[in-house]
Structure formats: structure tokens, C-alpha cells
Amino acid sequence: METLTDLAPGKTAVVTELRFGDADAVRLMEFGFVPGVSVSCQRRVPMGDLSVYQLDGFQITLRRETASRIVVRMRAEAEGSDHV
Amino acid sequence: MSSAHAAHAAPAPASLADRRVVAICGAPNVGKSTFFNRLTGLRQKVANYPGITVEKRIGSIELPDGQAVDLIDLPGIVGLHPRSEDERISMDVLRGTSKTLPKPSAAILLLDSTTLEAQLRLVPEILGFGVPTLVVLNMADDLAARGGSVDEAVIEKQVGAPVALVSARLGTGMERVRDFLQGTLSPPPPVQLPVLNNIPAERQWAGTVAREASYHPPEPSLWGRRLDTIFLHPVGGPLFFLAVVVAVFQSIFTLAVPMMDTVEALIATSGGWLGAVLPDSILKGLLLDGIWGGVGSVVIFLPQILILFLFVGILEDSGYLARAAAIADRSMRSVGLEGRSFIPLLSAYACAVPAIMAARTVENQRDRLATIFIAPLTTCSARLPVYALLIAAFIPERPILGPFLGTRATVLLGLYAVGFLAACLTAFALKSTVLKSKPMPFMLPLPAYRLPTLRSLSYRLLDRSKIFLRRAGTVIMVATIVLWFLASVPYSNGSPPDIGDSLAGSIGKTIEPLVEPLGLNWKVAIGLITSLAAREVIVGTLGTIYGMETDEDSPALQDALRKDLSFGSAIALLLYFAFAMQCMSTVAIVRRETGGWRWPIAQFAYMLILAYVSGLAAYRIFG
Ligand SMILES: Nc1nc2c(ncn2[C@@H]2O[C@H](COP(=O)(O)OP(=O)(O)O)[C@@H](O)[C@H]2O)c(=O)[nH]1
Ligand SMILES: [Mg+2]
Numbered sequence: 001m002e003t004l005t006d007l008a009p010g011k012t013a014v015v016t017e018l019r020f021g022d023a024d025a026v027r028l029m030e031f032g033f034v035p036g037v038s039v040s041c042q043r044r045v046p047m048g049d050l051s052v053y054q055l056d057g058f059q060i061t062l063r064r065e066t067a068s069r070i071v072v073r074m075r076a077e078a079e080g081s082d083h084v
Numbered sequence: 085m086s087s088a089h090a091a092h093a094a095p096a097p098a099s100l101a102d103r104r105v106v107a108i109c110g111a112p113n114v115g116k117s118t119f120f121n122r123l124t125g126l127r128q129k130v131a132n133y134p135g136i137t138v139e140k141r142i143g144s145i146e147l148p149d150g151q152a153v154d155l156i157d158l159p160g161i162v163g164l165h166p167r168s169e170d171e172r173i174s175m176d177v178l179r180g181t182s183k184t185l186p187k188p189s190a191a192i193l194l195l196d197s198t199t200l201e202a203q204l205r206l207v208p209e210i211l212g213f214g215v216p217t218l219v220v221l222n223m224a225d226d227l228a229a230r231g232g233s234v235d236e237a238v239i240e241k242q243v244g245a246p247v248a249l250v251s252a253r254l255g256t257g258m259e260r261v262r263d264f265l266q267g268t269l270s271p272p273p274p275v276q277l278p279v280l281n282n283i284p285a286e287r288q289w290a291g292t293v294a295r296e297a298s299y300h301p302p303e304p305s306l307w308g309r310r311l312d313t314i315f316l317h318p319v320g321g322p323l324f325f326l327a328v329v330v331a332v333f334q335s336i337f338t339l340a341v342p343m344m345d346t347v348e349a350l351i352a353t354s355g356g357w358l359g360a361v362l363p364d365s366i367l368k369g370l371l372l373d374g375i376w377g378g379v380g381s382v383v384i385f386l387p388q389i390l391i392l393f394l395f396v397g398i399l400e401d402s403g404y405l406a407r408a409a410a411i412a413d414r415s416m417r418s419v420g421l422e423g424r425s426f427i428p429l430l431s432a433y434a435c436a437v438p439a440i441m442a443a444r445t446v447e448n449q450r451d452r453l454a455t456i457f458i459a460p461l462t463t464c465s466a467r468l469p470v471y472a473l474l475i476a477a478f479i480p481e482r483p484i485l486g487p488f489l490g491t492r493a494t495v496l497l498g499l500y501a502v503g504f505l506a507a508c509l510t511a512f513a514l515k516s517t518v519l520k521s522k523p524m525p526f527m528l529p530l531p532a533y534r535l536p537t538l539r540s541l542s543y544r545l546l547d548r549s550k551i552f553l554r555r556a557g558t559v560i561m562v563a564t565i566v567l568w569f570l571a572s573v574p575y576s577n578g579s580p581p582d583i584g585d586s587l588a589g590s591i592g593k594t595i596e597p598l599v600e601p602l603g604l605n606w607k608v609a610i611g612l613i614t615s616l617a618a619r620e621v622i623v624g625t626l627g628t629i630y631g632m633e634t635d636e637d638s639p640a641l642q643d644a645l646r647k648d649l650s651f652g653s654a655i656a657l658l659l660y661f662a663f664a665m666q667c668m669s670t671v672a673i674v675r676r677e678t679g680g681w682r683w684p685i686a687q688f689a690y691m692l693i694l695a696y697v698s699g700l701a702a703y704r705i706f707g
Contacts, residue, residue: 028527
């Protein structure tokens with residue numbers, strides 16, 4: 001099982017599962033992390049363990065701890081970029 | 085279907101009771117305030133929602149047919165599950181359960197057209213409130229500039245609500261908005277929308293709508309990437325952050341001085357005129373010594389507050405603040421706080437009260453308590469007049485880093501740092517003992533970089549000025565008037581007493597022994613009491629006391645203070661204000677938010693001890 005933390009900068013993956021309690025999962029989905037959405041890793045933020053992700057054309061940072069509970073399926077570059 | 089139509093058919097008389105209210109809603113950072121300002125211009129006011137101090141902005145416009153409409157700029161929402169007090173307010177207003185506002189007769193939902201797929205989900209959620217709604221696709225200029233496009237007519241059919249593609253920044257596409265407000269826009273036939281509370285289904289629907297409307301997302305902004313490379317750089321990022329902070333504090337002193345001199349001169353001149361015009365009477369004393377001297381000495385600090393908020397406005401509007409938050413995340417983490425505590429703490433630079441309210445975003449009860457507990461240690465803007473007065477009086481300005489950093493800015497910076505440090509250490513102590521808990525998910529959206537506009541910055545400053553002057557005209561004025569009366573009684577032989585013999589004077593002298601170990605005298609002691617109402621009241625109080633003492637044209641307060649206090653006692657006073665909870669509104673809000681007296685009492689005592697001990701130490705060291 002791979003999670004967002006396994007996503008290297010420049011790579012893309014599809015969200016498959018959120019391993020959170022209900023309320024937290026809703027919040028994550030409201031912020032865009034809906035199963036089926038493509039997420040790419042933009043960069044790691046220095047000093048600390050934040051990473052910047054891009055989804056649906058906007059950027060959001062997550063702590064490693066949060067990212068490690070978002071299960072993803074890696075995508076090959078060739079798969080195209082349309083979502084859901 | 086549309087009540088906008090109904091209103092058009094039977095135009096309501098323009099009496100205040102049945103004014104139409106239109107709510108502007110949408111996610112954070114989609115341009116709601118810009119849009120609101122564009123529509124209302126200067127005809128807007130900032131008020132507080134009763135009981136809670138989240139700012140509410142209402143503006144009124146008159147339509148060509150004579151109808152008046154009130155627009156509300158609601159706080160940003162990301163969905164139907166509010167977590168913060170801000171979001172809850174937006175929900176209450178839209179649902180019609182707000183105590184102060186009627187259910188809006190119409191809504192305008194703003195979406196950022198550059199991230200349409202993420203945003204469309206809000207359409208069914210907002211339409212679910214059953215209010216005629218205009219969907220505005222904002223940032224049309226940015227979408228086009230980066231090569232994106234969308235067919236808004238198709239979106240309109242797909243969502244079953246009128247749609248307008250606009251640029252709030254440039255003002256394009258606003259005709260349709262005005263038509264909607266006037267009720268002359270015929271809505272498309274309603275359609276079947278996805279069921280609510282199923283976000284994956286809503287998102288899927290959004291994808292389909294975007295595809296049908298041949299939505300082409302814009303190219304990612306290249307220079308945005310480059311800026312992130314700098315601002316989030318391991319060395320460059322923190323250095324830039326530091327440079328920004330230093331620049332802000334330096335300009336609070338250098339840029340503000342000429343403006344403050346102007347304000348001071350204006351107050352002195354107008355006071356002089358009044359003195360010449362008015363006949364000698366008790367009222368004249370009240371007006372000149374009490375109000376002009378007291379309130380005036382606080383109003384002088386308006387330029388400095390505006391400069392602080394000008395910079396904060398630039399940082400916020402440009403999108404940099406979120407990057408700064410990302411850089412600061414590590415320090416938040418090391419004190420055991422979750423990321424969400426950062427935003428409330430950030431807003432405490434303005435005022436602890438909304439910050440404590442905003443702590444409701446923090447779901448984890450223990451983290452929330454820790455956030456509430458430390459929020460008043462963050463340097464709020466009410467401390468700025470106190471700091472500025474004492475620093476200007478006791479710290480000679482000398483360059484430290486050439487023109488970039490002087491001694492005064494350094495001391496001010498130090499005071500902010502001391503407050504921040506105390507907040508962090510306190511949080512750490514709480515989080516590793518009584519308030520230990522498990523971490524929560526952390527998400528911080530990084531908005532696109534945008535050039536701040538002069539327009540939006542001026543509106544921000546206007547808002548700040550109104551809030552500051554309203555405080556000066558209410559809390560500070562009342563405190564000053566009460567003080568003036570206490571300082572004018574008892575009359576002996578038909579004339580007011582020496583201030584030292586007055587009621588205020590005897591109160592001050594009674595508690596003088598308590599503050600003497602900090603090198604402070606009875607006059608400051610009076611100020612410490614009056615400033616319990618609000619911190620900056622001490623400036624007004626000292627202005628009144630020293631003004632009454634000298635009788636003649638009040639000398640610059642700074643000179644009077646320099647004669648009366650030693651350097652060490654000034655430092656002690658500064659530290660006292662850095663730490664003490666001199667603010668009854670904060671006590672009240674903490675009581676309400678924690679549902680009892682336990683926390684506010686603990687907090688008040690803790691901060692008082694911290695303030696007293698550090699003041700004591702400072703006076704011992706600096707003498
Ligand atoms: N390019 C562009 N920028 C906009 C537009 N509307 C707002 N902005 C910018 O977007 C940022 C956020 O706007 P603001 O009104 O504060 O958003 P709010 O959080 O929804 O109130 C500011 O920097 C605005 O200048 C627009 O139509 N086009
Ligand atoms: Mg806004």
C-alpha cells in the first residue's frame with residue numbers, strides 16, 4: 001500500500017482511500033482530497049516535514065503524518081491528466 | 085421561483101425594515117471582498133456580530149430602479165461542515181438562523197474560475213439553501229491570461245442557476261451581477277443536482293460539468309513556482325521571512341513618524357483653538373484635559389497601526405502569508421501544537437478576542453484550550469500604542485544595521501519576540517502536561533500569488549481606522565472621562581484638587597507600594613488600573629494625568645515620562661504590558677469560550693505573575 005508520502009516531487013498519483021475518522025475525512029474531502037482525484041507532489045518544504053501537493057489546479061501543504069494516511073495509486077506519466 | 089422576481093414585480097418601499105439582504109459567499113481567497121468592494125464602493129461598514137467579534141461587513145447599494153440592497157461579505161467556507169466560528173457564521177446567515185440578519189433574499193456564490201473543478205462542488209451545496217443564487221466565476225482575467233477558458237453558458241444550463249463570468253479586480257462582467265440584483269435576470273430551468281453530503285459524488289458531478297463546459301484549466305503560473313522556490317527555500321525562505329519582519333518593524337518607526345507628527349500637531353492645534361474659544365468652566369477642563377489630552381494621546385498612534393496593517397494586508401493579499409505559515413510550521417510543531425492553531429495565533433497580532441474565537445477551528449479540545457490560553461500572550465495591536473510611547477520616550481534611535489534596522493525597531497521586535505516566545509513555552513508546558521493529546525490532520529492551502537491592489541489595501545486601512553477610532557471614541561473615551569472625574573474631586577475651596585490629592589490620586593497612592601518594586605509610581609499605577617479596560621487606555625490616562633498636572637499646554641507626554649521614570653522602570657513597564665492580561669474583553673471571552681471561570685482565572689493569574697516577575701527582574705537589572 002502506497003501513501004502520499006511515497007510520492008516523489010514531480011510525480012502524480014490518484015487518491016484511493018482516506019484513513020481518518022469520519023469528521024477528519026470530510027474535512028480532507030472538502031479541501032479536495034476526494035477518492036479518485038489526481039494529486040501531484042510539488043516540493044518538500046525545508047525545515048520540518050511539510051510537502052506541497054497540487055490537485056485540481058491549486059496547491060496545498062500537508063504534514064507527513066497527514067499525508068501518510070492518504071492512500072494512493074501511483075500513476076505513470078503517460079496516463080494523461082484528466083481527473084475523476 | 086425567484087423571489088428576486090417577486091421583489092421586482094412589487095418594489096418594496098425603501099424603508100429600513102424590509103431592505104433586501106444579499107449574501108456573498110464562497111471559499112477563502114476567491115475574491116469575495118474584492119467583489120464586495122467593487123459593488124459597494126465606500127458605502128460599507130464594519131461591525132461586530134453581537135457577542136462574538138468576528139467582523140461583519142455590510143454595504144448598501146441602490147439599484148437604478150431605486151431599490152436598496154444590503155450586501156454582506158461572508159467569511160470563507162469550504163463546505164457545509166463548519167469547523168471555525170467564521171464558517172459557522174456563514175452557515176447561520178445562509179440558513180437564516182442568524183440572530184442578527186434575516187435570511188438573505190438572494191445569494192451570490194463566488195467561485196475561482198482558475199480552479200473550477202475544485203470549486204463547483206459548492207454550487208449544489210449553496211443552492212440547497214433554497215435562495216435564488218447567482219454563481220459568479222471570478223478571476224476571469226487570470227483564467228484568460230494563463231490560457232484557460234470556460235463556456236459559462238453551458239455551466240449555467242448544467243447547474244440550473246444564472247452564471248456570470250467576471251473579474252472583480254478589473255470590474256468586467258459586472259452588468260450581469262447588477263441585473264441579478266435587480267431581478268431582471270431570468271434564471272435557467274432548474275436541474276437535478278447531486279445529493280448533498282456525498283462529497284465524492286459532488287466532486288464527480290463537478291468534473292462532468294467542467295467537461296461539458298469545455299473547461300480548460302489555466303497553465304500553472306511559472307513565476308508562482310519560482311517564487312515558491314525562493315520563499316520555501318531551506319535557507320532563503322527563513323531569511324526572507326526574517327527580512328520581512330524586520331522591514332515591517334523598522335517602518336513602524338521610520339515611516340510613521342512624520343504622519344504621527346502631523347496627527348499630533350492637528351490635535352494640539354485644534355485643542356488650542358478650543359481652549360481659546362471656550363469659556364473657562366468645568367466642561368472646558370473635561371474637554372481639553374480629559375478628552376483632547378486623553379483620547380488624543382491614543383489617536384496619535386493611528387499611523388503606526390495603519391502601517392502594521394498595510395504590511396499585513398500586502399503579505400496576506402499577495403499570498404505570501406500562507407508560505408510564512410508553512411515555514412513556521414516546524415516551530416509550532418516543536419511546541420506540541422497542531423497546525424490549525426497557527427491561524428488563530430496569527431490573527432492574535434490584531435486582537436486576542438477574535439483569535440480566541442477562531443480557536444474553535446481547533447477540534448481537539450485540549451489543543452483548543454492551549455491555543456486560547458496562549459493567545460493573549462501574542463502581541464496584539466492594542467499594545468502597540470503603549471510600546472510605541474515608551475520606546476520613543478526611553479530608547480534613543482541609533483542605527484544597528486545602517487538604515488535598515490534601528491534600536492527602536494529592535495526593541496519593538498524584541499517585545500513581539502518575547503510575547504511569541506512566552507506563548508510557545510507556555511504551550512509547550514501545557515501540551516506536555518495537563519493538555520497532552522494526539523495530533524490531528526494538518527492542511528494549509530497555498531493560494532496563488534497575486535499582486536495586491538491599491539484598492540483592496542485602502543479598504544483594509546479604512547476598516548482598521550474605523551475600528552481603531554471607534555474604540556477611541558467609546559471604551560477609551562469613557563475610561564478617560566471617568567478618570568478625569570476621579571482626578572477632579574474632591575473640590576476644596578471651590579477649586580479642583582491637585583491631582584495627587586484627588587480621588588484618583590489617592591487610589592493610585594494606595595496601590596503604589598505594589599508597583600514600587602518595579603520602579604513605577606502612583607501615576608502609572610492609576611494607568612495600570614484603567615488599562616484593565618483596554619491596554620491602550622494607559623496612554624490616554626497618562627496623557628490626562630500629566631496634562632492636568634502641568635495645567636499649561638500639556639508638554640509632550642514623552643518628556644514628562646522621561647522625567648518621572650527611570651530606564652529600568654520603563655523596561656519593567658514594557659515587559660509588564662507584554663505579559664499581563666490587561667484586557668477585560670479577553671477575560672470575558674475566555675470565560676464564555678471555556679464555559680466557566682477556571683481557565684480565565686488561571687490565565688489571568690499566570691500572566692500577572694509572569695508580568696510582575698519579569699518587570700521585577702528588569703528593574704533590578706536595568707535600575
Ligand atoms: N487576477 C484577479 N485577482 C483577483 C480577482 N478578484 C480578487 N483577486 C485577488 O485575489 C486575492 C484574494 O481576494 P479577496 O477579495 O481578499 O478574497 P476573499 O478571501 O474571498 O475575500 C486578492 O489578492 C485579490 O486582489 C480577479 O477577478 N482577478
Ligand atoms: Mg475576504
